[in-house]
Amino acid sequence: MTSSEVNTDMKARTLRRHMKESMKNLGRNGWMTFASVSAVTVTLILVGVFFVIMMNLNQVATTIEEDVEIRVHIDLAATEEDQKVMKEKIEKLARVESVEFSPKEAELDGLIDSLGEEGEAFKLFEQDNPLNDVFIVKTKNPQDTMTVAKEIEKMEYASKVKYGQDMVENLFDFINVSRNVGIVLIIGLLFTAMFLISNTIKITIIARKREIEIMRLVGATNSFIRWPFFLEGLMLGVLGAIIPIVLISFLYHYAYGYIAPRLEGHFIQILEFNPFIYQVAAVLILLGALIGVWGSLMSVRKFLKV
Amino acid sequence: MIDMQDVFKKYPNGVVAANGINVHIAQGEFVYVVGPSGAGKSTFIKMMYREEKPTQGTITINGIDLGKLKDSKVPLLRRNIGVVFQDFKLLPTLTVYENVAFALEVIEEEPKKIKKRVMETLDLVNLKHKARMLPTELSGGEQQRVSIARSIVNSPKVMIADEPTGNLDPETSWDIMNLFDEINNRGTTIVMATHNRDIVNTMRHRVIAIEGGQIIRDEQRGEYGYES
Numbered sequence A: 001m002t003s004s005e006v007n008t009d010m011k012a013r014t015l016r017r018h019m020k021e022s023m024k025n026l027g028r029n030g031w032m033t034f035a036s037v038s039a040v041t042v043t044l045i046l047v048g049v050f051f052v053i054m055m056n057l058n059q060v061a062t063t064i065e066e067d068v069e070i071r072v073h074i075d076l077a078a079t080e081e082d083q084k085v086m087k088e089k090i091e092k093l094a095r096v097e098s099v100e101f102s103p104k105e106a107e108l109d110g111l112i113d114s115l116g117e118e119g120e121a122f123k124l125f126e127q128d129n130p131l132n133d134v135f136i137v138k139t140k141n142p143q144d145t146m147t148v149a150k151e152i153e154k155m156e157y158a159s160k161v162k163y164g165q166d167m168v169e170n171l172f173d174f175i176n177v178s179r180n181v182g183i184v185l186i187i188g189l190l191f192t193a194m195f196l197i198s199n200t201i202k203i204t205i206i207a208r209k210r211e212i213e214i215m216r217l218v219g220a221t222n223s224f225i226r227w228p229f230f231l232e233g234l235m236l237g238v239l240g241a242i243i244p245i246v247l248i249s250f251l252y253h254y255a256y257g258y259i260a261p262r263l264e265g266h267f268i269q270i271l272e273f274n275p276f277i278y279q280v281a282a283v284l285i286l287l288g289a290l291i292g293v294w295g296s297l298m299s300v301r302k303f304l305k306v
Numbered sequence B: 001m002i003d004m005q006d007v008f009k010k011y012p013n014g015v016v017a018a019n020g021i022n023v024h025i026a027q028g029e030f031v032y033v034v035g036p037s038g039a040g041k042s043t044f045i046k047m048m049y050r051e052e053k054p055t056q057g058t059i060t061i062n063g064i065d066l067g068k069l070k071d072s073k074v075p076l077l078r079r080n081i082g083v084v085f086q087d088f089k090l091l092p093t094l095t096v097y098e099n100v101a102f103a104l105e106v107i108e109e110e111p112k113k114i115k116k117r118v119m120e121t122l123d124l125v126n127l128k129h130k131a132r133m134l135p136t137e138l139s140g141g142e143q144q145r146v147s148i149a150r151s152i153v154n155s156p157k158v159m160i161a162d163e164p165t166g167n168l169d170p171e172t173s174w175d176i177m178n179l180f181d182e183i184n185n186r187g188t189t190i191v192m193a194t195h196n197r198d199i200v201n202t203m204r205h206r207v208i209a210i211e212g213g214q215i216i217r218d219e220q221r222g223e224y225g226y227e228s
């Protein structure tokens, strides 16, 4: 056996010992363990639901934003020559990427298609099309939509200029506001959970005062003494992530099953169950672990001075 | 082995518990530290295993300059010093065997070696037959022997004891002293603070008397020198 083998062997043994110690502590502090895990659980359920909603809203907003186009309705009075001039003028604008001409026949077809069965009625208009020809303008940057639209509005023969920016901006505003409110709420909860964990660890440290004193006396290293407390915090945090993950998986599974079919055929989508739910689980476990380790770190630093 | 040069210790509350101590203790010596209550005996001893740091002066143990020793290296120093107290500081939920093994487990010794060393040491302190008992099932003298076993199980070069017989009746105290003598005869340096006049005057060793944080007397095969 080489010395490195001896070393890894010792580390595995030490880790086992630390794990055993932390479990023992968890059991010994029954009620505090329960309280801490519950606090983490409540916190993470809220974090999880919030995260799921935010990520989906974000996804929707991003798809809409990417799809933002400006639809310029051309005045019926414009001749073909006028239209050509206008197209060139729009193309010359700095932030415009592409300009596409969509004749009124195509517009009507699109309208009929989008209305499905009810659209059949509009077929009557095929002889006498009341719609305008349209330029579909795309900007290089979605944020530029509004500026470009305003410039086009000033042009001759531009009868109506429409763009989806208003809606996207409203959606982003909503996301931002609810994100801030949510974050404040969650930070409060995170601190509560952390405080409870740190209190649990403090109780453990006090209960094991003599043991710690002897460890110091016989020459155990600081990290050896601290490890079980970090592990205890870690376990409290990770245990608190279990119920939220299971619950949110179920909820999202049903929500997805309900919403996804109803969005079919539209260009907006919600995030697919797989892999999204694994990302959610990873976030929750990581957050639980973080709360736990941080909580124990606070107590270890305060009550386990060298 | 143990060297103190111009050591001062002033506690944060202003009490000066060491007031210019100079002493040299050689490997294998047996030293009693005597003096009235509050003289600074415990402080003298605590500075050796770096439970307290001197405010001034140098302490060298086993070639290690404690003033230059980083906090993170203190555990390594402690592994070479066995410490025994008046209250045995045993863990009540662990058996005799487990209490002794604890000292090796927490310094990550190999399991095979732990078993061998613990059994050897329990044999030395004559408690092999009570290895599975809990401390509460033992007499005071037996508990102190467990605590001694724990302090020497890692074969330290120095053993420090602060009034190890303070809680024991005279007869039991003699058992403990005989054990100390045996450990000393194996080459371990022993420094022991005590108020036990009988022991100091009968089992003769070097005596260092401290008063007001100063060494006022240091004699080979000395006497206790106080009415107790």
Ligand SMILES: Nc1ncnc2c1ncn2[C@@H]1O[C@H](COP(=O)(O)OP(=O)(O)OP(=O)(O)O)[C@@H](O)[C@H]1O
Pocket: B011, B012, B013, B015, B016, B017, B035, B036, B037, B038, B039, B040, B041, B042, B043, B044
């Ligand atoms: N941690 C401390 N903080 C402040 N003062 C202390 C501390 N420890 C000891 N002292 C003071 O230092 C002086 C010496 O104390 P020390 O414990 O070394 O005496 P001692 O000789 O061991 O006494 P005893 O025989 O009663 O055990 C005393 O006046 C004591 O009050």
Ligand SMILES: [Mg+2]
Pocket: B041, B042, B043, B162
């Ligand atoms: Mg004392």
